[in-house]
Amino acid sequence: MSIEIRNIRKNFGSFSALNDVSLDVPSGELVALLGPSGCGKTTLLRIIAGLETPDSGSIHFHGEDATARQVRDREVGFVFQHYALFRHMTVFENVAFGLRVRPKETRPSDAEIKRRVHELLELVQLDWLADRYPPQLSGGQRQRIALARALAVEPKVLLLDEPFGALDAKVRKELRRWLRRLHDELHITSIFVTHDQEEALEVADRVVVINKGRIEQVGSPQEVYDHPSSPFVYQFLGNVNQFQSHIHQGEAKIGDVGVKIDAHHETQNCAALAFVRPHDIEVFKERQGDKPVFEAVVSYIHAIGPLVRLELKRADQEELIEAELTQVRFRELGLVQGEHVFVYPRNVRVFLDKSA
Amino acid sequence: MAKQKNVLPGFNLSLGYTLLYLSLIVLIPLSAAFIKTTELSFNEFWAVVTAPRVLASYKLTFGASLLAALINAVFGLLTAWVLVRYRFPGKKIIDALVDLPFALPTAVAGIALTAVYAGNGWIGSWLEPHGIKVAFTPLGVIIALTFIGLPFVVRTVQPVLEDLEAETEEAAASLGANRWQTFTKIIFPAIWPALLTGFALAFARAIGEYGSVIFIAGNVPFVSEITPLIIITKLEQYEYASATAVAVVMLVISFLLLFAINGLQWWSNRHVSAVR
Numbered sequence: 169m170s171i172e173i174r175n176i177r178k179n180f181g182s183f184s185a186l187n188d189v190s191l192d193v194p195s196g197e198l199v200a201l202l203g204p205s206g207c208g209k210t211t212l213l214r215i216i217a218g219l220e221t222p223d224s225g226s227i228h229f230h231g232e233d234a235t236a237r238q239v240r241d242r243e244v245g246f247v248f249q250h251y252a253l254f255r256h257m258t259v260f261e262n263v264a265f266g267l268r269v270r271p272k273e274t275r276p277s278d279a280e281i282k283r284r285v286h287e288l289l290e291l292v293q294l295d296w297l298a299d300r301y302p303p304q305l306s307g308g309q310r311q312r313i314a315l316a317r318a319l320a321v322e323p324k325v326l327l328l329d330e331p332f333g334a335l336d337a338k339v340r341k342e343l344r345r346w347l348r349r350l351h352d353e354l355h356i357t358s359i360f361v362t363h364d365q366e367e368a369l370e371v372a373d374r375v376v377v378i379n380k381g382r383i384e385q386v387g388s389p390q391e392v393y394d395h396p397s398s399p400f401v402y403q404f405l406g407n408v409n410q411f412q413s414h415i416h417q418g419e420a421k422i423g424d425v426g427v428k429i430d431a432h433h434e435t436q437n438c439a440a441l442a443f444v445r446p447h448d449i450e451v452f453k454e455r456q457g458d459k460p461v462f463e464a465v466v467s468y469i470h471a472i473g474p475l476v477r478l479e480l481k482r483a484d485q486e487e488l489i490e491a492e493l494t495q496v497r498f499r500e501l502g503l504v505q506g507e508h509v510f511v512y513p514r515n516v517r518v519f520l521d522k523s524a
Numbered sequence: 525m526a527k528q529k530n531v532l533p534g535f536n537l538s539l540g541y542t543l544l545y546l547s548l549i550v551l552i553p554l555s556a557a558f559i560k561t562t563e564l565s566f567n568e569f570w571a572v573v574t575a576p577r578v579l580a581s582y583k584l585t586f587g588a589s590l591l592a593a594l595i596n597a598v599f600g601l602l603t604a605w606v607l608v609r610y611r612f613p614g615k616k617i618i619d620a621l622v623d624l625p626f627a628l629p630t631a632v633a634g635i636a637l638t639a640v641y642a643g644n645g646w647i648g649s650w651l652e653p654h655g656i657k658v659a660f661t662p663l664g665v666i667i668a669l670t671f672i673g674l675p676f677v678v679r680t681v682q683p684v685l686e687d688l689e690a691e692t693e694e695a696a697a698s699l700g701a702n703r704w705q706t707f708t709k710i711i712f713p714a715i716w717p718a719l720l721t722g723f724a725l726a727f728a729r730a731i732g733e734y735g736s737v738i739f740i741a742g743n744v745p746f747v748s749e750i751t752p753l754i755i756i757t758k759l760e761q762y763e764y765a766s767a768t769a770v771a772v773v774m775l776v777i778s779f780l781l782l783f784a785i786n787g788l789q790w791w792s793n794r795h796v797s798a799v800r
Contacts, residue, residue: 219694239697246698252691256713266699269709321699 169230169324169357170195171216176225178211185211186222187381195230196355198348200362200372204404208381209361210329216359217327218242229324242325245318249330251310253302259313260298263288266321288316291350308339315347319354328360332367344371365405369393377401399519402443409449409489411442413518420518423484425460427516439521448515449491451478453501461510464489466503471495478503480511554775560768572766573773577745578754584662585751586777589730592669597723600677601715607678608685622678625671630735637668638740660742665750668736673726680722684715717792724785731778 171193178186185208193199201209214220216227218239226235234242254262261268263285267276276284289295292312302310311331318326331347332340348371351358362368368375369389377384377392377400385397396402403410413422418433420426420442427442455461467488468479476498480489489511493501503509561569572578607619625633641648641658648658658664688711696706734752741748751774758767 217698219698239694240700240702242698244698246695248691248695250689250691252689252695254692254696254710265696265701265709269696269699269701269705317695317699 171325171357171359172228172231173212173216174226174228176212176215176222176227178208178215178220178222184381186215189225189378189381189383191376191383191386193357193359195357197373198351198358198360198371200360200368200375201378202362202365202368202375202404203378205363207378209378212378213327213329213359213361216325217244217246219246243321243323245321245323245326247311247314247318247326247328247331249333251302251314253310253314253317255302257301258298259289259294259300259302259305260285262302262313263317263320265317284320288320291319292316307335308343311335311343315350324357326356326358328358330361330363332364333362340367347371369405377404379404396517399441399443402517402519407446407490409444409446409513411444411487413440413442414438415440415518415520420516423462423482425462427460427513429516429518432518432520435520440518441521443517443519444513444515446477446490446492447475448513449489450512450514451480451491451493451501451503452510452512455510456512459512461512462489464509464511466505466507466509469503469505471498480509557768557771557775560765561772563765564769568766569769572769577749578751578770580746581749581751581754582773582777584665584748585731585774588662588665588669588750589727589733592666592673592730593723593727595666595670596673596677596726597719600674600722600726601681601719603674604678604681604685608682622675625673626675630672630733631739633671634668634736634739637664637671637736641667641740659740660744660748662748664740664742665737665748668740669730669733672733672736673730676725676729677719677722680718680725681715684718688714717789720785720789720792724782724789727785728778728782731774
């Protein structure tokens with residue numbers, strides 16, 4: 169089922185949680201709402217679920233206005249960050265709850281409920297826990313039970329609020345791959361909220377980046393990572409080096425170094441912010457012909473893992489540059505701390521500073 | 525039993541202190557009642573504790589206490605719900621009012637209730653034309669016992685309601701449960717143990733209540749005479765042994781009832797306590 173969100177506004181007192189948000193979620197997609205905490209992403213999710221009412225704007229499910237529909241009539245499955253399992257019920261009864269509360273005419277028989285619940289517990293690979301109580305389970309198991317419970321009512325939309333937020337790193341990774349596989353099996357329109365860019369980029373079909381109650385960018389993980397539409401998105405998705413610069417006719421001046429860029433050819437002497445990802449920084453021991461390079465000193469080396477992280481101090485000012493090299497390249501160079509090097513920014517992205 | 529390492533040591537000391545304390549304050553005075561009773565032969569004892577007037581008083585005391593505790597369970601739950609779930613002006617004052625029956629001398633409560641519910645009182649004069657007599661009847665006893673038991677249910681249920689995750693209710697709603705189902709299947713099971721505790725406390729308190737009841741009850745033998753009053757009457761007539769005999773019967777019944785409630789509580793709590 170597709171979801172259309174139109175001009176949603178929501179204020180909490182004087183705080184504006186959502187400011188004119190519109191978004192289309194096509195049927196069957198897995199969408200991530202990504203943003204820092206307090207950006208309004210959870211509020212948006214709760215408004216879609218009907219747990220919160222917007223001050224203005226509307227929500228349409230499959231073209232039908234659902235803004236005034238009650239939570240229980242929206243046919244959404246909601247998975248809470250802290251699972252919200254019913255602790256006085258067994259795992260089996262938790263999953264069966266949504267079926268048991270149906271009115272008599274549509275309630276499946278006991279045998280049917282039993283079959284469906286066991287099917288779902290098998291789907292989340294926890295059939296052997298059916299008789300346990302939620303407090304006896306680990307965090308990852310609880311999260312999967314919460315998911316099975318939400319799926320039991322055959323929702324048209326699955327909404328997940330920071331589904332892996334409270335889990336440790338390893339379980340988190342496992343579980344998000346598992347969620348991706350599950351989505352590929354079930355093809356149910358799903359929206360999940362996260363503040364973890366890695367999670368969003370790995371799992372989702374599309375990423376919606378939200379900041380301060382507004383949508384900054386919508387796109388595939390590749391699009392938003394490679395072509396961020398604003399400085400915020402650039403900074404939020406992964407590490408980045410930020411430079412103050414001046415743009416003049418297609419050239420960005422960063423300190424004394426002029427870097428040609430493929431945009432802003434008509435701009436005359438305008439202040440701008442230049443961004444370079446650490447893996448787009450090349451490090452050399454000698455000057456490379458006429459390549460625009462910064463002179464810098466290696467101030468710190470972190471060589472654990474597949475990538476070597478370098479902290480480089482620019483010679484022309486006190487600013488630090490972060491660079492990531494492969495182990496192979498690092499050994500080739502044979503860098504040591506305090507060494508003098510030349511730094512070439514391979515891929516510079518510039519945003520004009522409108523405030524200046 | 526293996527000795528357990530604990531962050532806070534002192535199991536032996538604290539248990540010893542607890543036993544000594546319980547002995548001095550509870551066990552020794554109570555066993556004195558039993559010992560005094562043995563001055564009577566069994567036939568004498570049986571004759572005293574099964575006298576028709578005494579039997580009628582048991583019925584009133586335990587019956588009225590049970591009804592009062594049930595009324596408190598319902599309305600105490602409602603009060604706790606209102607205090608936890610809603611914000612309204614004067615909430616703090618109402619919250620403080622709940623404790624008043626704890627603080628007020630029970631005799632004051634009794635006199636006040638009698639004044640209000642007597643045939644010429646504010647409420648009594650309004651009820652009497654409809655044929656409802658409150659003061660000097662068992663109904664009056666129930667009202668007095670309800671008054672003094674109110675805080676127990678409110679104060680035991682309130683913190684549990686406050687701890688209840690709003691998310692579990694939202695989860696129930698998103699799974700299609702209506703409000704009634706959410707209350708009966710999600711909220712009520714969570715607060716049930718606390719409600720039972722509050723009920724037991726209110727019930728126990730009502731059984732032992734004396735001061736507030738004797739004014740409003742009128743103490744008509746066979747009609748509105750409670751067991752504690754019978755004990756006092758016997759004491760005033762210097763029949764110490766028969767007074768303690770009635771006391772012992774009350775004690776045993778109360779203990780059995782509370783024990784049963786505790787058992788019920790343990791049973792309904794078994795999942796929660798099985799954890800970790």
